[in-house]
Amino acid sequence: GENVEQHPSTLSVQEGDSAVIKCTYSDSASNYFPWYKQELGKRPQLIIDIRSNVGEKKDQRIAVTLNKTAKHFSLHITETQPEDSAVYFCAAPWGRAGNMLTFGGGTRLMVKP
Amino acid sequence: NAGVTQTPKFQVLKTGQSMTLQCAQDMNHEYMSWYRQDPGMGLRLIHYSVGAGITDQGEVPNGYNVSRSTTEDFPLRLLSAAPSQTSVYFCASSYDGAEQPQHFGDGTRLSIL
Numbered sequence: 260g261e262n263v264e265q266h267p268s269t270l271s272v273q274e275g276d277s278a279v280i281k282c283t284y285s286d287s288a289s290n291y292f293p294w295y296k297q298e299l300g301k302r303p304q305l306i307i308d309i310r311s312n313v314g315e316k317k318d319q320r321i322a323v324t325l326n327k328t329a330k331h332f333s334l335h336i337t338e339t340q341p342e343d344s345a346v347y348f349c350a351a352p353w354g355r356a357g358n359m360l361t362f363g364g365g366t367r368l369m370v371k372p
Numbered sequence: 373n374a375g376v377t378q379t380p381k382f383q384v385l386k387t388g389q390s391m392t393l394q395c396a397q398d399m400n401h402e403y404m405s406w407y408r409q410d411p412g413m414g415l416r417l418i419h420y421s422v423g424a425g426i427t428d429q430g431e432v433p434n435g436y437n438v439s440r441s442t443t444e445d446f447p448l449r450l451l452s453a454a455p456s457q458t459s460v461y462f463c464a465s466s467y468d469g470a471e472q473p474q475h476f477g478d479g480t481r482l483s484i485l
Contacts, residue, residue, distance in 0.1 A: 260431065291471035302462065302476040303415070348414055352470040358422060359430055360470040362414040
């Protein structure tokens with residue numbers, strides 16, 4: 260099956276700094292790469308996603324980059340704020356018709372005021 | 373529009389008991405899935421369904437059954453609860469597959485004694 264590795268597992272930044280989280284995947288057939296944010300005790304929520312026909316996508320302070328050749332994709336958060344503190348998960352689809360989603364192990368981001 | 377609704381929110385079981393976790397969505401989504409999230413870890417796919425009458429196994433299906441008799445409902449059954457099944461269970465749905473944004477329910481926190 261798909262193997263999704265996520266680094267780092269924890270990340271502490273000062274408010275206003277940038278944060279970068281990287282994921283690598285194994286299934287070269289994967290074409291969709293989402294990022295989810297999970298606040299403590301809450302449900303995961305999609306924050307941004309990218310498809311393999313583009314290399315970068317931005318939404319305000321959040322961006323995702325994709326390198327299909329190297330099989331990795333990254334989440335970039337600029338001008339971090341305390342409310343960005345959460346666990347972030349990457350994911351990639353695999354299996355029959357890409358119908359299974361494998362998640363990375365998560366990155367706990369702490370933004371210090 | 374309630375989105376994805378999971379019941380119960382909390383449950384404590386004794387080893388060997390059976391129970392059903394309920395999941396319902398009102399978005400007319402074809403794809404539904406169940407994940408478990410163990411402390412400090414990512415989400416692992418238990419079972420998924422691409423439409424009414426169709427279910428398939430995910431990464432960790434042992435000890436769980438599912439059915440999909442309607443588009444709206446996707447219950448997860450624990451056949452004989454074991455302490456290793458202590459976890460938070462999330463149901464998710466999407467328009468038509470894993471390569472679409474997943475909408476998660478609030479989760480069911482399950483403890484097996």
